[in-house]
Amino acid sequence: MNRSGTDSLTFAMVRCFARCLLAGAAFNTRGMQNISLVFCMQPGLELIHPDPREYRKALRRYVRHYQSHPFWMPCLVGLFLHMERAIAAGRMPAAALAKVKDTTAYTLSAIGDSVFAGSLLIFWALGTICLLLQGHTLLPLLAGITFFTGLQCFRAYTFMAGLRGGFLFLERLRHWDLINWGTRVKYANAMLLLWLWMLLWPRPLIWWQWLPAVVGLMLFGRFVRTGLVSRVLAAMAFLALVQFYPLVREGILDILGAMG
Template sequence: MSTPGALNAKILIRTYLRCYFVGAAFTTRGLQTIGLALAMEPGLAALYPDPADRRQAWKRYLKIYNTHPFWTPFLVGIFLALESRIARRQFPDSMLDQVKSTVVFTLSAVGDSFFGGSLTVFWALCTACLLTAGQAWAAFGLGLTLFVALNAFKIGTFVLGYRQGFAALTSIRSWDLVNWGRRLKVLNAALLVVLWAQVWPRDMDPLAWAAGVAVVLGLAYASGRLRCNRELLVGLALAAGLFFLWIRL
């Protein structure tokens, strides 16, 4: 076996930047596998100079991979740390498969809950409230701040994963992102009330407005809970909207 190469700063930077393309070649078979392999390529090329060893390492990244994109830099950092130990024969190569089969999908659920279901919704509602209030520059500033914060999160977790390896999962667990996501959802509900208050049509009959809200809630319940045909629900929504306009006219 050839002596593994070193992962210098240039290789780490190239690897991190490739994490932004994890979803560029999404497939129904491997999901984000191609994007993960693209991100890992600089590190694997340095760690396994022997072609036979490199081919064996590549096999570990040809299986299904799917997680929230914000977690990919963190996971790639962990994978690089483990591959460095595997290349030096300090860890068995089966250890990486064990990590991928458990941690990846767990973090995917956490990412969907915190980032997808809470933080980005908070971002959207805050922006909508600010724009409705005529505060365009404040909305731009909020967007820029959160954009920088999210990229700082990606860089920080990438470094954390690479430096600590598998032990970095303990640090992530202590952040309690699931409960923070629940708190954000409560805040999002309050922001939604604020947005409704801002766009409330002052000249509309309260009973007509309540009826419209009831129709929307009923259609949402029918779609989410009763599993009704969505095309039929869209048709009913259009019919209800036309009827609502006819009443007002």
């Protein structure tokens, strides 16, 4: 490939990656993120399939239903472009793309929901709240900038790795053990939640009042996780407990005072 062709390829890939940052802009209830995926793939497909007929066929491969975690969009776009280059070179049948596309997207979606939405985002939010309640302002800002920068670096790396490595990168990604790392972050989130409770609890902090509240919150979480109680009912019960706890406490103290 000559220099002009290399520059065109680089520019097209940069455009694909930049469009991935707008993954949620065209969300719809029918195809979910399919329009966003086509929008991200378009610059690369135009270069990979110069024949208008093959280009239209390639577009149709991505207009049907598609859904995954938005943080994985650059990785998936890079992977799909790698596969499209294999299709254009005759090394891979186009019919094989659909199954690989759905399997990969749904698998990464589950990992993204657990690691990013269910772990790291909560870690950032709880940590920021606790630092602000402690009176810090610079530390939460620096933490937010660090997380944001790290996310963009992660997106750029996975895009390039998927584009260059294809299925080999998926094998490497499996060894990252992201699910277990998400579990470890959730343990840290539990500690941050206890810290938040200690900061919000009315003073003085009396252990025999604080401990039952923590145990009650843990039981609510357990019942919700196992499906025995819906989240709405658990939240209502918890709010009712918070609302009426002072009244119940005063009543108990009055009874004990009268008995004494």
